[in-house]
Amino acid sequence: MKCLLPLLALLLTLCACAGEDAAETAAPAPADYVGADQAAQAVLDSQEDAAGLTAMEGEARTDYLTDICGVEEGLWTEAAVYAASGVDAREVIVLRLAQADYAGTEAEALEAHRQARLGDFFGYAPEQAALLEEARVVTAEGYAALLVCADPEGAEAALSAALNGEAVTALAPAPTPDAAPEVLNPELDISDFEPFDPPNEFDMTLYDTSAILAAWESGEEEGLSEKDGAILARCREIFAGCITDGMTDFEKELALHDALLRGVRYDEAVYDRDTPQGLPDNTNPYGALVEGYAICLGYAASFQLLMDLAGVECVTVVGASSRSTSDHAWNLVRLEGEWYGVDPTWNDPASWEDVPESDWDWTHHRHFNVTSDSLRQSNHQWDYLNVPEAEGTRFFWDGSGPLPR
Numbered sequence: 381m382k383c384l385l386p387l388l389a390l391l392l393t394l395c396a397c398a399g400e401d402a403a404e405t406a407a408p409a410p411a412d413y414v415g416a417d418q419a420a421q422a423v424l425d426s427q428e429d430a431a432g433l434t435a436m437e438g439e440a441r442t443d444y445l446t447d448i449c450g451v452e453e454g455l456w457t458e459a460a461v462y463a464a465s466g467v468d469a470r471e472v473i474v475l476r477l478a479q480a481d482y483a484g485t486e487a488e489a490l491e492a493h494r495q496a497r498l499g500d501f502f503g504y505a506p507e508q509a510a511l512l513e514e515a516r517v518v519t520a521e522g523y524a525a526l527l528v529c530a531d532p533e534g535a536e537a538a539l540s541a542a543l544n545g546e547a548v549t550a551l552a553p554a555p556t557p558d559a560a561p562e563v564l565n566p567e568l569d570i571s572d573f574e575p576f577d578p579p580n581e582f583d584m585t586l587y588d589t590s591a592i593l594a595a596w597e598s599g600e601e602e603g604l605s606e607k608d609g610a611i612l613a614r615c616r617e618i619f620a621g622c623i624t625d626g627m628t629d630f631e632k633e634l635a636l637h638d639a640l641l642r643g644v645r646y647d648e649a650v651y652d653r654d655t656p657q658g659l660p661d662n663t664n665p666y667g668a669l670v671e672g673y674a675i676c677l678g679y680a681a682s683f684q685l686l687m688d689l690a691g692v693e694c695v696t697v698v699g700a701s702s703r704s705t706s707d708h709a710w711n712l713v714r715l716e717g718e719w720y721g722v723d724p725t726w727n728d729p730a731s732w733e734d735v736p737e738s739d740w741d742w743t744h745h746r747h748f749n750v751t752s753d754s755l756r757q758s759n760h761q762w763d764y765l766n767v768p769e770a771e772g773t774r775f776f777w778d779g780s781g782p783l784p785r
Contacts, residue, residue: 419523419542420460420474426538427529433470436461449493449526451475455482456524466563467766469501469508471528474539483519490526491517497528499584499698500763563765576761577704582657584677584698584707587664589685596689607666614669615689618643629692629715630775630784636686637724637748640668644682645730647673679724680709687713699762708760713749718772721755723747745779 424430441461445451458476498512515528527535592612595601622635650658661667668674668682680696687694693714701708710723726747752770775784
């Protein structure tokens with residue numbers, strides 16, 4: 381999920397693509413004036429579909445660049461920002477810089493913004509996360525830009541052409557400022573919900589399990605990395621120990637959930653001032669399934685993998701807790717057409733500070749197949765409008781009483 385063109389007329393310098401460092405300087409601005417709006421429009425014209433991209437203006441644009449993107453206001457003289465909304469990661473930002481040597485600073489800010497958005501989309505919107513993986517952060521002569529679009533190569537070429545004074549043939553109608561934003565839950569009233577603001581304390585990028593899933597389906601493990609091979613072997617052990625023919629999706633979900641929690645403990649190294657990020661691999665299935673420790677993203681990523689292998693529809697939600705002061709991740713599963721919330725981390729007594737180690741083998745189900753309302757009431761925050769609402773109740777089970785059927 382998680383991308384380059386030759387330099388065109390020596391104007392564009394690729395400064396970041398899926399993690400590459402930004403260039404530190406750019407050449408002086410061209411003699412012919414090219415405004416940020418003009419350059420951004422050329423980028424939009426290069427795309428076959430620019431519908432849904434709307435222009436930000438005035439104070440809203442400045443606040444977005446400063447507060448959300450981390451761009452220093454005094455380093456640019458003009459800015460054009462076009463962004464989609466909802467489950468749509470597309471975004472075009474073009475900055476005309478006050479001085480050419482500000483390029484590195486602003487490009488680094490745009491790259492950090494790209495990485496943060498990638499973490500927000502990873503897990504529940506893989507196609508949108510892929511756009512951010514392929515996105516370009518570029519510097520040109522007196523300009524810096526972020527290009528998140530379906531054709532980043534064409535966007536970069538169009539930007540180069542515009543800055544050279546060349547015409548760009550429009551492939552699609554220009555976006556209109558009043559285009560209606562698309563969201564997953566447009567009717568959801570979030571006015572009384574706890575606001576969500578990603579804390580970004582940790583790298584919340586979901587581990588790529590595509591090679592593991594392919595090997596599981598094909599039975600061909602040649603070419604797997606050592607780490608992925610170990611994860612796959614552990615998954616086979618778990619399935620052999622708890623999955624039988626004829627089980628329903630709910631029965632598979634419950635068995636794999638409990639098997640996961642029996643084999644993992646919360647990585648308390650994150651509480652140590654000297655290791656605030658914790659132990660290696662604590663955010664992915666290798667740490668949780670093979671090494672036996674994880675933080676929330678490791679729990680959620682492992683549960684996601686087990687559900688994928690079992691054929692149970694599942695997504696990982698990257699959100700927050702404690703009024704958006706702490707990164708958090710959990711899952712949604714779809715059973716018989718309805719979504720249910722599952723928080724494996726908070727279901728594990730080993731992750732609770734007030735539970736003695738002698739009780740760690742007790743598996744809890746307080747946050748097992750609950751509704752989104754229940755998650756909100758238990759201090760979970762997320763992008764409410766763009767994550768499926770869990771409204772199912774039939775398969776809720778808190779560990780007491782008979783299993784739902």
